[in-house]
Amino acid sequence: MxxxxxxxxxxxxxxxxxxxxxxxxxxxxxxxxxRITDTYAITNATVFTAPGQSGVKATVLIKDGLIVGVGSNLSLPNEAKTIAGDSLFIYPGFIDAASDVGITKPKDPERPDDFVSSNPSDEIAGITPWRSAVDQFSIKDSKVDDLRKVGFTIAQIMPDGGMLAGKAAIILLGAENSTNLLKENSGLAASFSGSRGMYPGTAVGVMAKFREIYDNTELSSQRSQKYTTVSGLKRPEITPTYSAMQEVLSGQIPVLFSTSSELEIRRAISLQKEKGFKLVLTGLEDYEEVIDVIKASGASVLVKLEIPDDKAIKAQKDDATEEVKVLNARVKKAYDEAVAQASKLEAAGIPFAFTTVGVKSGDIMKALQTMIKNGLSEKSALAALTTNSASILGISKVAGSIEKGKMANLILSTDSIFAEDSQIKHIVVDGYIYDYDTKxxxxxxxxxxxxxxxxxxxxxxxxxxxxxxxxxxxxxxxxxxxxxxxxxxxxxxxxxxxxxxxxxxxxxxxxxxxxxxxxxxxxxxxxxxxxxxxxxxxxxxxxxxxxxxxxxxxxxxxxxxxxxx
Missing domain, CATH: 2.40.128.120 (Quinohemoprotein amine dehydrogenase alpha subunit, domain 2)
Structure with missing residues (x-):
């Protein structure tokens, strides 16, 4: 051969x-x-253009960071640098939604001498919707390369902060000398984390404060519009918080609510039903019992790409006491239910994507393979990493699949991507090629x-x-x-x-x-x-x-x- x-x-x-x-x-x-050339031809590789598509032998031609051709009979320009792909498998680059990759923690604001815990300023209370994740992002963070090594080429980054941390951005995990920015404002990061020692300090307080901010933003907008057409009116109050919330009210951006538990999911959906904003549920970990509620809400879903630790299960012994065996059975049942949740989203017909927030990059492929072994189809797993995430982030026209005209964001692996022994040999981000050692x-x-x-x-x-x-x-x-x-x-x-x-x-x-x-x-x-x-x-x-x-x-x-x- x-x-x-x-x-x-x-x-x-x-x-x-x-x-x-x-x-x-x-x-x-x-x-x-x-860079010697901006033109590359990856020849005779097995190409999977999108989830559910069979792999076909083809050449992928890249020029100026774009895919300019995919096929078996392409005419290659003289300046093209050839990468022989006979033994390689090519997939669309993965997309990480609601990620913390490259994010640095901002400095906490100082409390003034006249600080009142029942009525703190928005910034001190963790209400900073005007902030941008771009200002907290560093491409030099080691997490960027760690995530790129396992196949991720695009990430939606979330700012660090409180209940309304700020605006998410979409970036390429590319070269340090590039801006890497695709979209500066792609959603408002929100959570039920209250502020310690001040209002709102509880999840219920966060819900009340969110309603107050939403209603006041709507009222401020109405007054501003009336102020420009009617004379003799008092000037309406315009604050950074209300100005930043306008895009949520108008439906231009969604609220990315971090909801790890079933209770938090219900609370976020309750707010969405009441106020009517676009909702993305992110960081889902425990959600099996509310899958029907999620489906009825129409909210977008981002599942945390992580599985429970199985060390306790592997340590179980056959000669344990009956009492210990009963406890072990409960642990095993909880583990089996957790790793099968993603497959139940698929069975319910809910398109979802993955988020790696708080996840170690070295555990990602194991988590994917475990989910697949427990019922999730490879088609849905790949969709969650590519086409679904591109759709939720609103970048399907430029990313998520291998097509002429889309960005050259590719994974080149030694075997089918979810195979046990598969290794990533090259990653292409925006036309830049990163090489990785394979064993x-x-x-x-x-x-x-x-x-x-x-x-x-x-x-x-x-x-x-x-x-x-x-x-x-x-x-x-x-x-x-x-x-x-x-x-x-x-x-x-x-x-x-x-x-x-x-x-x-x-x-x-x-x-x-x-x-x-x-x-x-x-x-x-x-x-x-x-x-x-x-x-x-x-x-x-x-x-x-x-x-x-x-x-x-x-x-x-x-x-x-x-x-x-």
Missing amino acids: KKELLHAGVFCLLVSGWLSSSLAFAQSDPSGKK AKKKDSKDGKEDGTVKIEGNWEYTSESPAGSSGGILSIQKEGSDYTGTITYDDPSGSGKATSPIKNVVLDGSTLSFSFDVTANGMEILVEVSGEVDSDSFKGTMNVGEFGSFPFEGTLNPTLIANK
Whole structure:
């Protein structure tokens, strides 16, 4: 079976003379730190364009941060850098709704000397709807990369604060030198957390205060409109709180109520019925008994992407006393009910998305796999991470699926995304590609080793294709201790036969091989980078030569050319 070897094919171009005419361009960025191209082609991957769609072999073409083509017969521009995807699976990038990623805690306001606990100022009482999550966000926070590593490319960030913390924003989990802002005002963050030592200090007090603010905002709006048309009226009071609440009253943005328990869910829905605002229930943890209530309300739903700890269940012993067994059975029942809740939302026909607020990124895939094992379909799980979240956030036109014209936010994994051994190899955010290390799967193979690595020692006869024609040579690989060394021959750019260069930075990770070597042309050294998949006695893929592009490469292990063992 043939797989791919990426990045190896400059030799014909060196002979053709095209390289010499391009040297000035190549020297424009000798550091290599700048993006060489804004155009990428991920070729021959298994692409899942949307939840419920079967994976198909296709190429995804990206330019300037957008998907410009998805298909099997795309015409690739010369400037496209090729990423061989024969062994990769491509999914839409995940979207995290109502997240705390990158959010820093604001400084608490100082209480004035004449502070009255029964009537505090809005800011001291945690009523700050005018604040923006953008002002609290840091792209340099380690949580950003942690979340990106598990597949998230977009997040709706929530400001930290009290009962009305402020406005949520939608951002890309992208490069530090980008603004990454998609939408600055996407909802009002609210919770039933009262203020310690002052009003409103209880959930009931929060409900009363919310009604008061809502009604006063409506009254302030009516008075302002009348004031502009009727003379002789007293100027209406306009406060930051009432001004910031106007978008909630007009229906421009929803209220994102944090409701982890069944009681909080009922309270938020009660307020929504009474006042008529758009409601998003977020952070749901315990909700099975109110699924019908949620469905009747029409509220959007964000489930916390977390499951209960199962350590206590794993520690249960068969020889326990009857009393302990009864207690263990209750714990197991509660756990089983908790991990099956998402599947019951699906069964009720309620579209939902996930939120990772307060969740460790390292636990996310385990939580998803556990939910799927307990009844949630993979289609609904993927929808909750992509199309549903995009719809709830109002960004379906630009995100949530792999389609021409949408943002290039992609996951490239080594297997189907929810498979036990699947690993994320690349993440694409806004057209920027992030590479992550993958560990080899353990397997038994007559052609490999128990740790999943393949044998690459030997002499490989290869050919590379370019616009100038075919070329080839010998790639020789030897193993010295735990390291690999070797050489590669290629057509000398001066036209005097074959030249030889040592290969360096040789890394074998499972069946993935990468290395590099230098080619000298007109007194200048050009770095050629090679990486990809090797299987048995064959490889197939491409070769990347920086600014000059990527070109097809095929090779076969020649048993008559024996390398050092």
